[in-house]
Amino acid sequence: MRIGELVGAGRTADVFALDEGRVLRRYRDGSDATHEIAVMTYLAEHGYPVAAASPGTDTSELVMQRLPGATMREALADGTITAERAGETLADLLRRLHAIPARLSTDPEHRILHLDLHPENVMLTPGGPIVIDWATSTEGQPGLDVAMAALILAQVSVSMPAVATMARAVLAPMLRLLGGVEPRQLEEARRRRAANPTLSEEEIGLLGEAVALIDALASGS
Numbered sequence: 374m375r376i377g378e379l380v381g382a383g384r385t386a387d388v389f390a391l392d393e394g395r396v397l398r399r400y401r402d403g404s405d406a407t408h409e410i411a412v413m414t415y416l417a418e419h420g421y422p423v424a425a426a427s428p429g430t431d432t433s434e435l436v437m438q439r440l441p442g443a444t445m446r447e448a449l450a451d452g453t454i455t456a457e458r459a460g461e462t463l464a465d466l467l468r469r470l471h472a473i474p475a476r477l478s479t480d481p482e483h484r485i486l487h488l489d490l491h492p493e494n495v496m497l498t499p500g501g502p503i504v505i506d507w508a509t510s511t512e513g514q515p516g517l518d519v520a521m522a523a524l525i526l527a528q529v530s531v532s533m534p535a536v537a538t539m540a541r542a543v544l545a546p547m548l549r550l551l552g553g554v555e556p557r558q559l560e561e562a563r564r565r566r567a568a569n570p571t572l573s574e575e576e577i578g579l580l581g582e583a584v585a586l587i588d589a590l591a592s593g594s
Contacts, residue, residue, distance in 0.1 A: 384571040385508065391436065399434045400508075406435040409507045412476065412485060419473045422466075422503045424496075440503055445492035449539055456539055459492060460546030462502055466490065467522060467551065470504075471515035478512045486511050486518040488565075491525045492543065516555045520562035523547065523554050527583035528566070532576060545590050553591040559584060 376397055377390035385404070389397045400406065406429075413426040425438040445462070448454040454462075467490060475483040487494075488509040496503045523544060530540035548554065563584055567577050 383506070390439070392439075394439050396437050396439045397429055397434055398437060399429070399431075403433045404508070405432045406508075407432055409510065410435050412507050412510045415476045416470075416473065416485065421470060421473060422501060423507070424503060424505060440496045440498050440505075442496055442498040445495040445497055445502070448497050449492060449543070454497065456542030457546050460543045461550060462495065463490060463492075463522060463543070464547045464550035466495065466502060466504055467515075467519060471518065475512045482514060483512045484515050484518075486513055486515070486521075488518060488521050489525070490518070490522045491529075514558065516558035517561055519551050520554045520558040521565070523587050524559065524562045524566055524580070524583055527586045528576060528579060530586060531582040532579050541586070541590075544587075548587070548590055554587055559587060 375391070377392075379387055380390050380396060381388035385402065386398050386400045389399065391397050398406070410426045410428060413423045416423050417425065424440055427436045428434070429436050443451075443453065445454065445459055449456065449459055467487075470487060471484045473485060475485060487504065487507065488511060489506060490504065494504060494506045496505055526540050526544040526547070530537045530544065533540070563580050566572065566580055569577075
C-alpha cells in the first residue's frame with residue numbers, strides 16, 4: 374500500500390491519500406482503530422451514512438472511502454448551507470443514529486453514540502451528508518449524544534468570536550428539533566469534555582459558559 378500526500382489532520386490523527394477512491398487515517402499515538410471499523414461497518418449495514426472502512430496494515434490505521442464534497446463547517450463558511458439547515462441536518466443525523474439498535478449492549482434503551490458530532494465531522498457529499506470520525510463512539514443513552522453535540526457547538530460559540538453567531542445559529546434549531554437537553558446528560562457531557570486531554574485549559578474553563586448558553590437557548594432566552 375503506497376501512502377500519498379497528507380490531505381487532512383485532526384487533534385489525534387492524520388489522513389493520507391491512497392488513490393482516487395481511498396484515504397488512510399492513522400492515529401499518531403498508535404490508538405487501536407479496530408473498534409471504529411467495527412462500528413462503521415455495523416452502521417453501514419443498517420443504512421446509516423458512513424464511509425466504507427477496512428483495516429490498514431497496522432491496528433492504528435483504517436482505510437476509508439474518499440468522500441467528495443466539503444465538510445459542513447466549510448459549507449457554512451462559504452454559504453453553501455445555512456445555519457438553520459445545518460442544525461436541522463445534525464438533529465436528523467442524531468435521530469437516525471439513535472433509531473439503530475446497539476451493536477453490543479443488551480440494554481434495550483442503549484444506542485450507538487458518536488459523542489463528537491459537529492460540523493467538522495459531517496461531509497456534505499452529492500449523495501447526502503455522511504458522518505465521519507467515529508473514534509469516540511460508544512454505547513449508552515441517546516441523551517448523552519445530544520448533550521455532547523450541543524456542548525461542542527456551545528463551546529465554539531463562547532470561545533471563537535469569529536464564528537460565535539454562526540455556531541449559535543446552528544445550535545438553536547438542533548436543540549429545538551431534538552427537544553432540548555436533559556440536565557443530567559448535560560452534566561455528564563460537561564464532565565467528559567473537562568476530562569478530554571485534547572482540550573486546552575482555556576477551552577475547559579469555558580465549559581460553564583457553554584452550559585449556560587445551552588440552558589438559555591433551551592428556555593427561549
